[in-house]
Amino acid sequence: MPAKKKPRSKQRTTERRRKRCWKTATVVLLVALFGLAYCADDLAYELRLAGTPGTFRAVGCQSAGSGRGSGTTCAGEFRSDDGKVDDPNLSIDRAVPVLRPVPMQLDAPDDLHEVGADTIAYSLALLLLVVAVGAYAVALVTEPPKRKVVSRGERIAGQVITSSVLGSVLVATAGVVISAWS
DSSP states (O other): OOOOOOOOOHHHHHHHHHHHHHHHHHHHHHHHHHHHHHHHHHHHHHTTSSSEEEEEEEEEEEEESOGGGOEEEEEEEEEETTSSOEEEEEEESSOOOBTSOEEEEEETTTEEEEOSHHHHHHHHHHHHHHHHHHHHHHHHHHSOTTOOSOOHHHHHHHHHHHHHHHHHHHHHHHHHHHHHHO
């Protein structure tokens, strides 16, 4: 007859679960930090805090591909607001109105960032989702497994997650509405 296994102690099982929560939380937090860095970089250009402010005027646009693989590239010139930068050979991988100046930020030699309320709204929505992911990581660590009583910290983390996700949806919706009216 096989020997009976001893039941694991609750303390050892809880410690293993807690270690697993820490590992998962670390991975989720790292993803959130990378997302935060990505969003913050884009947001800095969209708010005109980084790069060279100016306008891009498309001379012509060309579509390539079909279906999901399709895309539009517009070629034109960029002029900085202060008149120091005038580059007649830039392109952007997005459809913009031809011969109409569009506010942009120039980053590095050939990288353009669109500015405006709709792009800011999209970046803020993404930023709020990143905050929700970070709050989820904190909730993973602070929530002891298999416990029925909810602590104050867990309630706050849950409220931050819910608020961030709802805020993200509202800001993204506002971006769609602004984009449709522009």
